[in-house]
Amino acid sequence: MPGPTYIHPAMPSLVTRFHLLIFSVTLSITAVAILRVPADFLFPAHWHGFSADWLWPRDTALAVAPIVQAALLLAFFVLGRALTRNHMAKVRHILDPALSLALAVPAAYQFGLLFMGIGSDLDLIRGLGFLFAAVLILLGLVLFHAERHSYGGLRMPWPIRSDRAWIIVHRLSGIAAGLAGAGLATLSWIDAGPGVLAVAFAASLFGLPLFAALVSLAVSRA
Numbered sequence: 001m002p003g004p005t006y007i008h009p010a011m012p013s014l015v016t017r018f019h020l021l022i023f024s025v026t027l028s029i030t031a032v033a034i035l036r037v038p039a040d041f042l043f044p045a046h047w048h049g050f051s052a053d054w055l056w057p058r059d060t061a062l063a064v065a066p067i068v069q070a071a072l073l074l075a076f077f078v079l080g081r082a083l084t085r086n087h088m089a090k091v092r093h094i095l096d097p098a099l100s101l102a103l104a105v106p107a108a109y110q111f112g113l114l115f116m117g118i119g120s121d122l123d124l125i126r127g128l129g130f131l132f133a134a135v136l137i138l139l140g141l142v143l144f145h146a147e148r149h150s151y152g153g154l155r156m157p158w159p160i161r162s163d164r165a166w167i168i169v170h171r172l173s174g175i176a177a178g179l180a181g182a183g184l185a186t187l188s189w190i191d192a193g194p195g196v197l198a199v200a201f202a203a204s205l206f207g208l209p210l211f212a213a214l215v216s217l218a219v220s221r222a
Contacts, residue, residue: 014080014088014095015073022103023069029110030062037062037117045195054195061113064198065106072102072205102205105132109201113194129188129197136181136204144174165219173212180204 043061044052076099080088105128112124184200 014076014083014092014099016096019073019076019099019103022100022107023066023073026065026069026103026107026110029107029114030066033062033110033114033117034058036114041117043113043116043195044193045198046193047191052193054193056195058117061194062110064202065110065113068106068202068205069103072099101135105201105205109194109198116194123191125194125197126188126191129184129200132201132204133181133183133185133188136177136184136208138181140174140176140178140181142174143170143177146170146174165216168219169212169216172215173208176211177208180208 037058039058041058042055043058044054045056045061046052046054076095079095083091108128109125112128115122115124180203184197184204187196187200
């Protein structure tokens with residue numbers, strides 16, 4: 001008689017149904033924008049005085065947010081596969097809301113493009129810039145003052161072994177997040193344009209985690 005078949009339990013994923021829901025909302029906003037915004041519409045991506053000197057075709061502008069979200073989902077999916085089950089349990093409380101926030105930024109940006117495309121005077125993208133800047137500055141303060149193994153500390157696939165390395169990584173990452181927030185607030189204040197803010201959003205979403213990872217690797221191996 002053959003023995004019972006053992007089915008290995010599936011590894012938990014960092015990408016949840018809620019994250020996929022946010023992605024679906026962005027795709028829905030994109031579909032509405034395609035239906036409501038004329039195909040030849042040009043989004044003002046950068047302002048020079050009172051005129052736009054950089055224009056985005058409709059389809060190019062509307063493709064940015066879904067592409068950014070897809071890249072974030074892929075990155076977190078791969079990260080989840082790289083973690084052990086035990087490590088996953090320790091870092092989920094940080095990475096789950098982090099991915100939710102990261103996905104919410106492109107979703108809100110897409111909503112702002114829709115408003116702009118239908119002729120609304122409400123500048124949601126600029127407001128998003130101020131809000132995201134405040135979040136980054138707050139995150140910078142939390143990281144800068146985070147203590148060893150605190151709830152708000154960084155969570156990497158590899159350990160940060162010494163207390164000295166922990167302090168250096170979190171102080172540098174906190175400063176970087178604060179500077180990114182200050183830069184975003186400045187771009188929003190001077191009304192640089194939706195294209196410039198899109199680049200700044202993407203750079204913050206991808207650049208800050210990459211910076212923290214590289215610093216932690218460098219310090220841990222020093």
